[in-house]
């Protein structure tokens with residue numbers, strides 16, 4: 001579609017008809033293969049953004065292509081008024097692989113968090129009474145853009161202009177145990193935490209903080225919700241990021257990588273919490289449709305193959321060591337943060353400029369808050385490709401870091 005147009009022509013057309021909600025780069029990607037993408041002019045880039053942690057198995061993964069082709073010939077959509085075999089199969093896989101026993105399917109991360117907030121409130125009110133509805137999340141967090149999830153998002157810049165916001169949300173600083181203990185009480189319905197803050201700049205929650213969150217939830221009858229929309233599904237080198245801490249939540253949200261590029265979200269819960277939802281309490285027309293859940297099964301089947309995650313951990317460590325070497329070589333200051341293939345490297349002197357400098361040399365990266373480079377390569381990226389990315393970063397820094 002719109003074949004033959006240059007990037008500049010597409011930008012001009014897009015600005016005329018697409019609503020202005022993104023600060024977009026002048027780049028239009030039209031093809032991908034493995035860890036690589038091509039723009040409309042045929043320029044090739046090594047992709048360390050992966051659609052913001054969506055294309056975790058890279059582009060054109062045969063298991064995903066096959067699942068889509070097969071499903072397209074069978075049936076794309078049926079209503080949740082009926083049973084959907086692929087949905088049941090994906091729920092079974094997710095339950096087998098996690099603390100959870102029940103799954104609700106939707107279409108995005110925000111929707112999964114919206115569902116989690118609703119479930120937590122319903123559960124709290126049913127079990128303890130009307131006054132238990134407060135949701136505590138973290139400052140600098142990101143949970144989505146619906147009214148409830150942007151209210152849970154602990155960054156005022158996302159909330160400005162949208163008041164009045166839903167009631168009953170408050171925030172504590174990540175890894176501040178004192179503040180957490182002060183804030184949680186009988187009115188708390190849930191604590192909502194990203195095990196690693198992604199959009200906030202790649203800040204991991206400490207094991208101690210997650211453990212304290214678990215204990216406080218148990219003490220006050222609140223539910224612990226982990227938002228693993230960005231860090232779940234192999235991104236950290238474990239299937240779920242919270243596995244590193246050994247702390248299990250009551251509810252977990254997933255999206256992004258679950259569909260390998262096909263929109264899907266999921267909200268997982270244990271039996272008791274899940275039972276708070278009855279027919280009519282929550283729903284989604286497209287949620288868990290045959291296509292999205294067929295792809296979800298294909299993605300999980302790849303990620304659960306023996307050795308897949310060990311291999312991710314090994315290559316991720318190789319990449320991290322390469323970044324740490326560069327950080328030392330150029331004395332860039334603050335250390336590299338994150339786990340597995342979600343890494344943040346603060347480069348305050350270059351800021352957002354580094355994104356353009358890398359792109360000119362054939363590497364796509366993302367910068368958060370004008371300061372921290374965030375790397376989200378495909379989990380399938382090879383060591384040779386990691387070397388190529390490190391080589392480009394080395395060149396960018398050698399020419400621009402003073």
Ligand SMILES: Cc1ncc(COP(=O)(O)O)c(C=O)c1O
Pocket residue numbers: 052107108109110111113142143144145194198199227228229230231255256
């Ligand atoms: C941790 C986290 N939660 C929720 C969301 C929202 O997901 P979506 O954009 O699919 O609504 C994001 C998106 O970046 C995210 O990183």
